[in-house]
Amino acid sequence: MGARDRDAEGRARNARPRDGLGRPLPYGVRGVERQPEGVVRGPEDTVAEAQALLDAGKPFHAHEVFEDAWKSGPDEERALWRGLAQLAVGLTHAARGNVTGGARLLRRGAGAVEEWAAGAGESRPYGIDVPQLGVWARELAGVVEREGTAVDAGARAPRLRGGGSVRARGHGLG
Known part of the structure; x- marks a missing residue:
């Protein structure tokens, strides 16, 4: 077995290029640039960057942005950011055609952010x-369970803020 890929700090990190949904591609193929890990952003920047990635059909990459907030943010907000990361992973799985995993993570993430909001007494944290x-x-x-096929991640991406509307470029949710 060969040596594991390592990042600049020596941590194990797969260096294979990835597509827009985070799936590994063969070495030598040009992939989508990955999000840097461990970036500390303010909540407003986290939401804005994640929304841009969701809009671009890159929910896997949005998940990494939320994960950074979950790991670096205040303890009392970790459940919010973790729930948002689960929603992004759910959309990732739905876009990859993983019906069961996508639906399960979408529901789990929804429950997590709603539970956090109820406990915090806040339904629109950072405008979300x-x-x-x-x-x-x-x-x-x-929809994922009924149709049983992959969805277009960009067309089905949520609007995190801005009046609560849901993005639906050419596609309704029902």
């Missing part, structure tokens, strides 16, 4: 419309 996000996730989980 948590109730509408929960509706989006559960509706998309149902």
